[in-house]
Amino acid sequence: MQGIYRSGNMTDVDGKSAAHTIANMAAETPVVDARLQNGAVETHCAYCALQCGMSLTVDGGESSVEVAPLDFPTNRGGLCQKGWTSADLLRSPRRLTSPMIRDSRSEPFREVSWDVALDVVADGIRSTQAKHGNDAVAVFGGGGLTNEKAYQLGKFARVALRTSNIDYNGRYCMSSAAAASNRAFGIDRGLPFPLPDLAESGAVLVMGGNVAETMPPFMQHLNAVRDAGGDVIVADPRRTATADQATLHLQLMPGTDLALALGLLHIVVADGHVDRDYITSRTTGFDDVWRVATQWWPERVERVTGVPVAAQRATVRALATGRAGRGAVVLTARGAEQHSKGTDTVTALINLSLALGLPGRPHSGYGCITGQGNGQGGREHGQKADQLPGYRKIDDPAARAHVAGVWGVPPETLPGPGRSAFELIESLGTEHGPRSLLVHGSNLVVSSPRSHRVADRLAALDQLVVCDLFMSETAALADVVLPVTQWAEEDGTMTNLEGRVIRRRAAVQPPPGVRTELEVMADLAARLGRADGFSADPRVVFDELRRASAGGVADYSGITWERIDSEDGVFWPCPSEDAPGRSRLFTDGMFPTPDGRARLVAVDHRAIAEEVDTDYPVYLTTGRILQHYQSGAQTRRVPALTDAAAEPYVDIHPDLAARHGMANGDLVRIVSRRGDAVGKARLTTAIRADTVFMPFHWGGEQAINRVTNAALDPTSKMPEFKVCAVQLERVDSQPAMEPSGAVVAGQA
């Protein structure tokens, strides 16, 4: 290897100090890496957008894979517990290793050859499209797919299936921040600078992010701000591990970030902190924005959000002082974004950052902490309903002409925009909706809002095909399950939270019987009469992606695998092989909007979609814990992680628990108008007394998404995962719990 990454200090955030070895791996699976016989393969973690650098060392004799952290800029030698144990995924005895089909969903699956399985899928696609039209076949992708797979999936949908119905789980994740960023800046890249810049800043405001659990090595960068005497302010209804390490915690009411942002802007203006020159020369729209913010005086904001006036003022003081010193940054994560007003909330926070003149200044600006491993790249290359590669709009004639040229098809054959993720799911099996669905990289029956209704939609399909590594809850509902390669078994690229394109390198051979998704798409395309243009070689696909993205906002044309290998990754936009990728955005004072100015957009606060009332008097919010990833499809199959966190807990304030006669460890049923879920009470004063929290990493009756509200943001179509109204019941040990999937009587 080129030795691009320096060797790490081997100390992780959990205090482990030795590399973690996966022993007892199935010896019958040969572990080979032809190119890298003698050494560690330098790659990145299986999970989140921090994409920590790690090395995988394969010991062929003992069939074990050893994980060690690397000194990559994002993690600097740190890994979280999920990263340390990630190699368990590679030799899990529960790994799928054969295609499976069944003739009806009441029957068990039977293993079949790839040819049989792919014939069944292709026959299903052909007969559905013949009867109901091309749009009757839909595709659901994932933000964990490599750039190559995400790109090819978008092309497969538009060229091989000719369906408009493709969307992906990033709709549940990044879409509100993406919509707001595009609206304001004309570009949507998670961070506007390399993550280590953050540490150089004088003040950071984190709105709704718990990085101490969701990206632990990120804390190094945040804590460096504090340790250098700067301010770290965290807005969260819970005093999380992140808030605990901050200099100020704003314990707001769920769903009130927009009011808080308006209030902060009000104080910025009232106290004379607006950067007038910046507003005049680099932005438009300030006057309209101020007309709204003028009505959000601090005392009103305190009433709506619960954040004391003094804390609001301290926040503005910190941002203004930071700006005057080394810089100031406003960050959002899912806590502020996963709301039916998420786009407007992020817009208001971008307005705040623009009023302070932050974007483009050193160590300053607005950024969104992206989520999934390829949450960034996954949204740039065409698996989103309204997009073509290079972050192009599918309804833009010039974009269609360019991409159709690369694909060698007439532009008019490309479908138009399709349905957004949840709207797509809701339409499955309905009169005008798709009748067949291909799922690549999402366990949507656990992670979608109102999830038991989602299972009903899947049941209404003529054919459900799921590509996965494991028999996820969604795969278990399928007609055809195809076992695909994962993470350290494949080559490709990922784009991390900084917009840095990095290499995912194969370190082990996949188990026999498993194919790559690129092979699956190539085989299916051939069966559908479109053999050309679907290479199974990720390198070929990446080179085509470069051409397809050329000239787009997310321009990858200058990025090559060699460059990624010899540099610490390459940032997009990168329109030329001779020029560096642009690691820092807007530094020339220009924004990629038609007039070169950033747009402040006037938005006002509005209520959450479902307010509490006498029947449902408590707010529910949801999110993540350290040990589990997303729907848990992967991490619930890693013994060390299930040992550490076997089941979901419900965070309840002792006062609220007392009103319900609940004690620590009691089973609690959380009930909303949509459904119910059960978790174990964990009494803590770290949460507001009007709010409970439950993580969403489990299925069955532990799935909190049976309870959540599917109210969608009108712009981004993001569901309101982060707040709804519930009631609490203590589950006494004797009466049986409701069967999984049951809905509370009389409520749909």
Ligand SMILES: Nc1nc2c(c(=O)[nH]1)N[C@H]1C(S)=C(S)[C@@H](COP(=O)(O)OP(=O)(O)OC[C@H]3O[C@@H](n4cnc5c(=O)[nH]c(N)nc54)[C@H](O)[C@@H]3O)O[C@H]1N2
């Ligand atoms: N361990 C772990 N790490 C992960 C993941 C995982 O599943 N597990 N997933 C990855 C992915 S895809 C993502 S998107 C990121 C998400 O990363 P984060 O956004 O950090 O994660 P969440 O726990 O969803 O939400 C963050 C916080 O928002 C708070 N919150 C709830 N409601 C509100 C509100 O109305 N306003 C505000 N301000 N805060 C609120 C919650 O209490 C929670 O602490 O994590 C990534 N990393």
Ligand SMILES: Nc1nc2c(c(=O)[nH]1)N[C@H]1C(S)=C(S)[C@@H](COP(=O)(O)OP(=O)(O)OC[C@H]3O[C@@H](n4cnc5c(=O)[nH]c(N)nc54)[C@H](O)[C@@H]3O)O[C@H]1N2
């Ligand atoms: N209540 C609540 N719900 C939420 C959220 C929340 O905060 N609260 N957060 C939302 C967010 S931010 C997100 S990102 C979603 C995520 O939720 P999901 O979309 O369900 O994401 P995962 O659980 O990561 O599912 C990925 C699936 O793909 C498989 N997989 C992994 N790699 C590959 C691959 O390369 N190819 C294929 N074909 N399969 C692969 C995994 O085994 C797993 O079954 O959940 C959303 N749901």
Ligand code: SF4
């Ligand atoms: S922080 Fe994210 S990328 Fe890093 S080790 Fe943990 S899960 Fe992997």
Ligand SMILES: [Mo]
């Ligand atoms: Mo996410």
